[in-house]
Amino acid sequence: MIYTITLNPAIDRLIKIKGTLTKKLTNRVQNVEYDLGGKGLHVSNVLTKFNIENEALGYIGEVNQQLMGNILAKKSIRHHLLVEDGASTRECMVVMDDTNAGSLMITENGFHVSEKSHYKLIDFLNQFVTKKDIVVIAGSMPPNYTIAQLQEIINTIKSKNSFIACDLSGEALAAVVDMGINFIKPNQYEVQVLLRDTNTTLIQKIEELARLIDYVVVSLGKGGSYVAHKNAIYHVSSPSVQEQNDTGAGDVFVGTFIAQLVKGKDLQTIMKYATGCAASKVTKHNSTDFDVKEAESYFDRISIKKLGSDDYVVS
Template sequence: MIYTITLNPAIDRLIKVRGSLTKKKTNRVNNTEFDLGGKGLHVSHVLTKFRIENQALGFIGENNLEQMKKILEIKEINHQLFVEKGASTRECIVIVDDSHNGSMMVTEDGFHVSDENHQLLIDFIQQQVTSKDMAIIAGSLPPDYTLQKLKEIMRMLKKKGCFIGCDLSGEALTAAVEMEVDFIKPNQFEAEELFANQESHFVDNIRKLAKKIAYVVVSLGKDGSYVVHGEEMYRVLPPQIKERNDTGAGDVFVGAFLAQLAKGADLQTVIRYATGCSASKVTKSDCTSFDIHEAEGFFNEITIFQMGENQHVIS
């Protein structure tokens, strides 16, 4: 079982604008849709499409509970989300136009999570998670949700002996590194923040991280990624595609990466699926859709360099 943990879930309101989005101009809306939001929930969606057993954990607001439940049902997300009374699950407004220059996102902060619901999550982990499971904590922290609470979740997962992945940023990412989790996926800027007090070269710093963390992925957006596992380090160049909406692409990468790890695939296969699925996502107009067969069709367009003294192209 893979457990995804979304501490600050969201409902994505996808607004499609006619023409190109322009400041100081009346931009006409062509269509509005609602989609699944929150990094961990996105990962659950990917795992479900790969037919990997998973359960989404986290919190959900009472006020728009039915709307969120409907979205979860459509996406076939198996979940155990603890309801916060008197609260509303936040909305993320994603604006897409016809320019194919990517999306624009405006997001609410989210609701305050009670100590009682936090404890319910801790109790669930204590009772249900085993050493054979995997867990991924992904996304932002809710307002006033302390690092101590996040670390309590990580400590409980550590105690269980399961694989722990984290797609976090800022102080939360630093805490994950300090806890020596098994997987992280910072982007380039988040990684540079981790290395702020280190004088070594960026690539050398990534290698150092991999001495404490089994799988380190540094996302470079449309320029690909670095992937490190043990002594293996790869520079990955994605296929060249026509971008429509890049929102959720990183979450699809994480979901596909974990799905292939769960299947026992070799690292190069893991990288191909993660990169291909992420590229497929970017070609779609909504925030979650991707096509596995399309991703497999991208495999020959993905370039993987093995880095080291004898750097060479694998494909």
């Protein structure tokens, strides 16, 4: 079983503006659509599309519980989300226009999670997680959530000897790096902050992280990614596509990477599927959609180069 944990879920409100989004003018809305928000929930959506058994964990608010429930049901996502009384799951407004120049995101902070809810999650992990499972913790922290609480979650999972993947940032990312987790996906700027030694290059910092963590993926935006595993670092290029909405592309990468890992694929195949599916996501207008066949059609436009070698690796 794969469990995803989204500590600060969201409901994405996708707003399509007619024409070009312009300040100080009336920007008229063509249509509004609701979609799943929160990195861990996005990962669960990807795993579900790959027919990988998974269950989404985390916290949602009571006030708009029905709306979130309808979205989860539409996407056939199995979940055990703890409901916080009197709270409302945050909304993320994603604004797009007719220029296809990318999206603008405006996010709410989220609600305060009670200590009672936190320990309900700990109890669930203690009861159900086993060494055969994978746990993916992804996304931002609720406003009042502490690093100590995050570490308690990590330690609970580690006590089960489970594979732990984290897509976190800032202080949360720094806190888990030394805890013996198995997968991280920072971007290049987060790596620079994570390891403050100014005398080392980005690649040297990735090498240092790879000595601690089995799989290190560093996002380079349109420049693709670096993937480090077993004393090797690869640069993976990203195919050029017509961008509509890049929201959720990184989550599709993580979900696809984990899905292919579970399927027992070799690393080169994993990297191509993850990169291709993320590129497919960028071409869609909502926060979660991607097409596997479309991703496969990008494979010949994705190069994988092992650093330190002039040879390109092909799958």
